[in-house]
Amino acid sequence: MIRRLLLWLGLASALPAGLRAGPDVADAWELVGRHLANDARAGLQAGQEHGSRETVFAAAVVGMDTQPVTEAGLRQVEARLTELARGGDEIADASAYLIGRLYQAHFFTPDYPRAAQEYERLAAKSPGSYWAQLGLVKLALLRLYLLPEPGGPAARLAAAEALLPRLSVLDLQRDAHLVIGRAALFHEQPMRGVLAHLLEADRLGGLTGLRRGELQLQIAELSRREGRWEQARIYFQRFVDENEVDGRVCIVKLKLAEIVEHQRVEGKRP
Numbered sequence: 001m002i003r004r005l006l007l008w009l010g011l012a013s014a015l016p017a018g019l020r021a022g023p024d025v026a027d028a029w030e031l032v033g034r035h036l037a038n039d040a041r042a043g044l045q046a047g048q049e050h051g052s053r054e055t056v057f058a059a060a061v062v063g064m065d066t067q068p069v070t071e072a073g074l075r076q077v078e079a080r081l082t083e084l085a086r087g088g089d090e091i092a093d094a095s096a097y098l099i100g101r102l103y104q105a106h107f108f109t110p111d112y113p114r115a116a117q118e119y120e121r122l123a124a125k126s127p128g129s130y131w132a133q134l135g136l137v138k139l140a141l142l143r144l145y146l147l148p149e150p151g152g153p154a155a156r157l158a159a160a161e162a163l164l165p166r167l168s169v170l171d172l173q174r175d176a177h178l179v180i181g182r183a184a185l186f187h188e189q190p191m192r193g194v195l196a197h198l199l200e201a202d203r204l205g206g207l208t209g210l211r212r213g214e215l216q217l218q219i220a221e222l223s224r225r226e227g228r229w230e231q232a233r234i235y236f237q238r239f240v241d242e243n244e245v246d247g248r249v250c251i252v253k254l255k256l257a258e259i260v261e262h263q264r265v266e267g268k269r270p
Contacts, residue, residue, distance in 0.1 A: 057084055057091050061098065064106055071108050078102055090129070096122040097131040104138060112146045123166065133172045136163050140176055144183040153187035174204035178215070191226050195219065213243045217252070224255065229266075233259045 060080040063073060081102075084095035100118035103111045119135035119142075126132045140160040143150065150159045160180050167173045181197030184190075198219050201207075207215060220235035236256045240249055 093129040093131040174201045177201040
């Protein structure tokens with residue numbers, strides 16, 4: 001069930017242990033994964049009458065995407081999630097996380113301070129929970145871009161970086177370093193800090209396909225601009241080696257040739 005929810009949220013398909021869904025809920029996640037939220041809702045209606053926490057949770061998730069989406073409908077979802085969040089299981093943590101998401105991204109008028117409050121409350125209650133740590137990554141984004149405080153770029157970055165020691169899930173550590181590094185670039189902060197976060201994200205690993213290639217290119221290009229020639233060469237070469245069919249390979253090969261020539265000339269200088 002959690003894998004279906006993660007896919008619906010557009011997240012990495014990690015699967016925290018804990019939840020096992022019955023047939024009705026499993027079918028609902030299948031329909032949600034196919035963007036058929038209305039059909040999923042119809043299939044869950046009978047199960048809701050039995051009071052299963054898994055079924056009520058699935059119905060709440062489906063309600064976030066059932067058309068037409070209305071403010072009143074989303075408030076009903078919030079009420080269900082609030083009741084579920086009073087428990088002590090993974091459904092409670094996932095429900096608390098989704099309440100934060102409602103305030104951050106789903107209600108017609110976002111309430112970023114309230115979303116931050118919900119993420120903080122969950123992290124205080126269940127600091128080791130996958131959902132609490134996922135909420136901390138979302139909190140980092142809020143601090144970096146959307147909350148009225150802290151003020152300037154340096155303060156925003158420091159506030160986001162303060163969350164890093166609270167993350168123990170490696171994939172979420174990586175994602176936090178990615179969002180902080182790219183925010184530092186957006187806020188035109190010193191390149192050393194930008195690259196430090198991007199390099200740490202690469203070291204933690206776990207990215208595949210397009211996301212991995214994009215990170216390789218970003219590190220390579222920023223390193224090239226900073227005159228870190230060997231680092232740029234390494235990451236451009238990794239991109240070429242791992243993305244042979246990407247249309248950008250030809251341009252990257254030209255940049256590699258320029259770097260090799262620059263290193264050759266520099267090596268001849270006394």
